[in-house]
Amino acid sequence: MELLLIKEGFPLLSFLIFLPLAGSIALLFFHGQTFARLWTLLITSLTAVCSLPLLFGFDPASSKYQFAEAYAWIPRLNINYIVGLDGISILLVLLTTLIMPFCVLASWKYIQQRVAPFMFCLLVMETSMVGVFVALDFVLFYIFWEFMLIPMYLLIAVWGGPRKAYASIKFFLYTLAGSVLLLVAIIALYLESGSFFIPEMMWQPYSLTFQVLVFLAFFLAFAIKVPMFPFHTWLPAAHVEAPTAGSVILASVLLKMGTYGMLRFCLPITPDATLLLAQPILWLSIAGIIYGGFTALAQQDMKKLIAYSSVGHMGFVTLGIFVLNGRGVEGAMLQMINHGVTTGALFLCVGMIYERTHSRELALSMGVGKYMPWFVTFLAFFSLSSFGFPGTNSFIGEFLVLAGTFEHSTSLALAAIPGAVLAAAYMLRMLQKVVWGGTANPDQSYLTDLGPREIAVLAPFLLFVFWIGLGPQPFINLMHTSVSALLNQLHHWQQHQQVAAVLWN
Amino acid sequence: MVILPELVLAAGALALFLVSLGKTPSARTAKSVAVVFGLATFAAALFTFQSQDILFYGAYAVDSYSQLFKALIGFSLALLLIFGQNLKGIRLDVRPEYYLFLLLSVLGLMMLVSSVELIAIFISLELSSFALYLLVPMRDDRTGSRVQMEAGIKYILFGVMATGFMLYGMSLLYGLTGTTYLKEIVAFLAKGSLQPTVLVAVLLVLIGFFYKLAVFPLHFWVPDVYQGASNETAGFIATLPKFGAVALLIRFLSVPTNHVQFLTELMAVLALCSMFYGNLSALVQKDIKRMLGFSGIAHAGFVLLGLLALDHDGYGVAIYYIAGYVLMNLACFLVISNVSQAGENLRIEDFNGLYKRQPVLAFVLAVGLFGLAGIPPFVGFMGKFMILTSALRAEHLVVVCLAAINTAIALYYYLSVVKAAYTAEPGELPQVEAHPVIQLTGVVLVLVIILLGALPARFIDFASSVAQTLH
Numbered sequence: 001m002e003l004l005l006i007k008e009g010f011p012l013l014s015f016l017i018f019l020p021l022a023g024s025i026a027l028l029f030f031h032g033q034t035f036a037r038l039w040t041l042l043i044t045s046l047t048a049v050c051s052l053p054l055l056f057g058f059d060p061a062s063s064k065y066q067f068a069e070a071y072a073w074i075p076r077l078n079i080n081y082i083v084g085l086d087g088i089s090i091l092l093v094l095l096t097t098l099i100m101p102f103c104v105l106a107s108w109k110y111i112q113q114r115v116a117p118f119m120f121c122l123l124v125m126e127t128s129m130v131g132v133f134v135a136l137d138f139v140l141f142y143i144f145w146e147f148m149l150i151p152m153y154l155l156i157a158v159w160g161g162p163r164k165a166y167a168s169i170k171f172f173l174y175t176l177a178g179s180v181l182l183l184v185a186i187i188a189l190y191l192e193s194g195s196f197f198i199p200e201m202m203w204q205p206y207s208l209t210f211q212v213l214v215f216l217a218f219f220l221a222f223a224i225k226v227p228m229f230p231f232h233t234w235l236p237a238a239h240v241e242a243p244t245a246g247s248v249i250l251a252s253v254l255l256k257m258g259t260y261g262m263l264r265f266c267l268p269i270t271p272d273a274t275l276l277l278a279q280p281i282l283w284l285s286i287a288g289i290i291y292g293g294f295t296a297l298a299q300q301d302m303k304k305l306i307a308y309s310s311v312g313h314m315g316f317v318t319l320g321i322f323v324l325n326g327r328g329v330e331g332a333m334l335q336m337i338n339h340g341v342t343t344g345a346l347f348l349c350v351g352m353i354y355e356r357t358h359s360r361e362l363a364l365s366m367g368v369g370k371y372m373p374w375f376v377t378f379l380a381f382f383s384l385s386s387f388g389f390p391g392t393n394s395f396i397g398e399f400l401v402l403a404g405t406f407e408h409s410t411s412l413a414l415a416a417i418p419g420a421v422l423a424a425a426y427m428l429r430m431l432q433k434v435v436w437g438g439t440a441n442p443d444q445s446y447l448t449d450l451g452p453r454e455i456a457v458l459a460p461f462l463l464f465v466f467w468i469g470l471g472p473q474p475f476i477n478l479m480h481t482s483v484s485a486l487l488n489q490l491h492h493w494q495q496h497q498q499v500a501a502v503l504w505n
Numbered sequence: 506m507v508i509l510p511e512l513v514l515a516a517g518a519l520a521l522f523l524v525s526l527g528k529t530p531s532a533r534t535a536k537s538v539a540v541v542f543g544l545a546t547f548a549a550a551l552f553t554f555q556s557q558d559i560l561f562y563g564a565y566a567v568d569s570y571s572q573l574f575k576a577l578i579g580f581s582l583a584l585l586l587i588f589g590q591n592l593k594g595i596r597l598d599v600r601p602e603y604y605l606f607l608l609l610s611v612l613g614l615m616m617l618v619s620s621v622e623l624i625a626i627f628i629s630l631e632l633s634s635f636a637l638y639l640l641v642p643m644r645d646d647r648t649g650s651r652v653q654m655e656a657g658i659k660y661i662l663f664g665v666m667a668t669g670f671m672l673y674g675m676s677l678l679y680g681l682t683g684t685t686y687l688k689e690i691v692a693f694l695a696k697g698s699l700q701p702t703v704l705v706a707v708l709l710v711l712i713g714f715f716y717k718l719a720v721f722p723l724h725f726w727v728p729d730v731y732q733g734a735s736n737e738t739a740g741f742i743a744t745l746p747k748f749g750a751v752a753l754l755i756r757f758l759s760v761p762t763n764h765v766q767f768l769t770e771l772m773a774v775l776a777l778c779s780m781f782y783g784n785l786s787a788l789v790q791k792d793i794k795r796m797l798g799f800s801g802i803a804h805a806g807f808v809l810l811g812l813l814a815l816d817h818d819g820y821g822v823a824i825y826y827i828a829g830y831v832l833m834n835l836a837c838f839l840v841i842s843n844v845s846q847a848g849e850n851l852r853i854e855d856f857n858g859l860y861k862r863q864p865v866l867a868f869v870l871a872v873g874l875f876g877l878a879g880i881p882p883f884v885g886f887m888g889k890f891m892i893l894t895s896a897l898r899a900e901h902l903v904v905v906c907l908a909a910i911n912t913a914i915a916l917y918y919y920l921s922v923v924k925a926a927y928t929a930e931p932g933e934l935p936q937v938e939a940h941p942v943i944q945l946t947g948v949v950l951v952l953v954i955i956l957l958g959a960l961p962a963r964f965i966d967f968a969s970s971v972a973q974t975l976h
Contacts, residue, residue: 074962076818076969077894139890143881150875157928158860165928169920176880177913183890184909187897 003199004068004084004136005059011069012053013083016097017131019047024123033115037108040119044100044126051097058090060477063485065136065199073137079196082136087482088263088333089133091475095340096129096253098460103245105457106348110244110355111159118159121151122245129253133260138186138196142179145257149175152246152254160241167234167241174234178224185217189269202268203489208276215273218266219281225258228281228318229288232311239307240360244351247303251310251347252340259317259336263329267321267486271493278322282408285322286415288315293422297429302350302360305430306343309386312419313339313394319416320401324490328404329483330476335397337475338468342385342394345461349379352454353434356447362430367437371447376435378450378458383431385465387423393468507556507567508619509549510575514612517542518605525601532600536590539604543586546611550579563686564622569971573824574618574752581745581831582611585737588839588946594735594848596645603643607741610636614745618752623675623685626753630671630713633749634664637742644735645848656733663726667716674709677702678760691760699763707762708771714757717750718805719798721778728786731798736845739794740838743801744831751808751827755820758812759975765815772809773904779806780911787918793841793851796918797834800877803915804830810908811892814899821969822891828964829876829884829957836873836950840866843939853922858931866939867926869947876954878919879912884958891965 023043065084073081111118131144157168193201224231239247292312299305320332369376385392405413524535558567595603613633620626642657682693716723731739783803790796811823859867876883897905
């Protein structure tokens, strides 16, 4: 338990987990539409404001788990309620809490039917998302990880588009099928290490076979969630059919859970297997980057386009993680945040145009630039950010990832670069069509530009695009200690193993 | 007074008998009497929860083990009687008899969990079974196809066959040891010099309870009986008798056979067969009750997995699992028997748009099905997790992996019902009326399912310590 910095006094993390849940209970009793919207906005804003003390109270010089709380839960199996925050999770928690109020605002007019249940699902979602990122007990983690499927399923299944039944069931089955073996791996780890406390499972001398099996179980669950090529097929369907808020949550937060899981579990719990299997995963990431890029290039549906671009962007993240050096991992973590900001904003933009034209087809949204100057300004900036234009956030992230990849292997890095070019191609293609279109533009004169609510939703995203793009240091500082501690231990482990190998021969 | 719950049930059965004597028996009276006695049984089971006694020349033990099961049975019975009070599928003129046999069957179950002597066990089991056999054909015959008769005859024929096996096993046990008292049998066999016949005898006895639990080779009756019986009867068959079966399985597994290895391997194989057979067959079902029947076979496999460890931890977990399973099944049958307009069978598409027709029931159904699928934080997940842990601790890695894969298969058919309820359009389907009391019962079930799942520690600790007292 010396890894935990127990927080005395107010249990801030538990408060952040359970405030949305408590707020959702009120929605069971009061069904008014306006009440539901205002109440959810209030609760999510309150959660966002209350999560800011995490930032101020966080000690970036320590790699320990901070703000920790520990209570006994199921003593006979040594299962405890333990939550804590370190450099790897703090930005993801903040991303979750800060993005939720905008999801509520984005659903303000989009959702007209059954508003209270919708908001109920959003709040329950927030509880489980925050829970996943702060849980330090594996059973607690798994409960949040799986429970999240239910509200997300309902968000797609009830409020989704025309093929919602297909998309929602595919999403649920894929993710659940991926994580059943994760449960077996968790139990096996518990029987080996005697505890469900995640830090105690790390850096244990498990046998290589055991590590490889556990790694594969982890990897399947996380790779589906990311989603890595070739496990990505649920993502376009889910994104296209989900309501705007659902897409934003899916892109900004849910996908990050996969990569967070890889960083938090695969690397420290199964280091030997990670070193052994990193190479094929790196090439899978490259495949994802290229495949996502080419597929995005061919899409006619804007949401599908952004969904496939997500496959490519998340390929960069897994690439950065598994090159296993400081630049790569920090770049990957920054890229996780960047993707959350940029792609979330792009989905919001598509949602706004969908509210007006009731279509996501590129062909029907051509040439709206003339009538919606505010909208296309935002869209242009977010698209630039999406393909990593210098000065925007993704540039820093992709640059760090590529620098780390070059450090690892030149051929790998060269293989990844076409992905960056492809990103520019498909984003500029979309931008060109939406802003100017061609000679056969449909009549767009009935369109009204963004209102103040919508500008207020998009502006903070733009702020972060430039903040991270121009001054990324504060963000990197937050994660630096934890990342370097993780990598130091990994390298230490690697050398230690080599010594053992020499001794054996 | 230590057998107060049994006395209350017997009194209830007698009262219903009197009601049934009237020239024009009143369904209303029968219903009120049954509900009152059901609640009184639960209250009595709670009241005698702490009792300890040995009755009837040592044949009948009132201990914490039996009282735990009686409380669970009483609770389920009370819920079942409250939400099934409309009895849409039962003819008006036989309703007093219906309740009479229902209470008698529960009486048999309550006696079963307390019996510690072979003949007492047999008599209680038969009391419970024969009353149950009679409930199945009492369904009214509106379709004219008389499926309930087919179901009833199947149920009784298979049941009698299983009983025959069990009786044979009991006779072998008596022949080997010269006593019918379980305690003395265990003590005699523990002294050593075990013959292979002991294993045969124990297996034959287990068959009887595998039949009740619907484990793989003895599952044939399940889908047809569930389909043929009225919704309320199927809800009863699917839930309460499982308690009796698990309670007695645990009692008999403590009989030393000297072939522990063989027994665990056999149970592992049966568990896996049950899961795969149940889940794969459930995938293609159109009728919701048949689907739940096959899912019940799969869950029986999970219970066996918990018993596999053959220690009190595993037994405690198995009790926890079966309690959770019964609660979740009750939630499903609560919805089924109220969505059914006039007691007819429901296909899965009859749940289309239930979310718009009756949101509370749709929510209860979703919780019940997600729970059965083993999604946290419901009790189904914790049960599954604990069972997998105890099986993996006993080093059955392959079995555990296959069981885990089964939960993914099972999700599909549970989800297809949720999908119908939440995404499909209701179309021409009528609104569903549900009395506030029934809605409240549903909400109570949901709360218990969530609470038992989120805070399982105390229940499992208690169940394990109780299972420990058996030895």
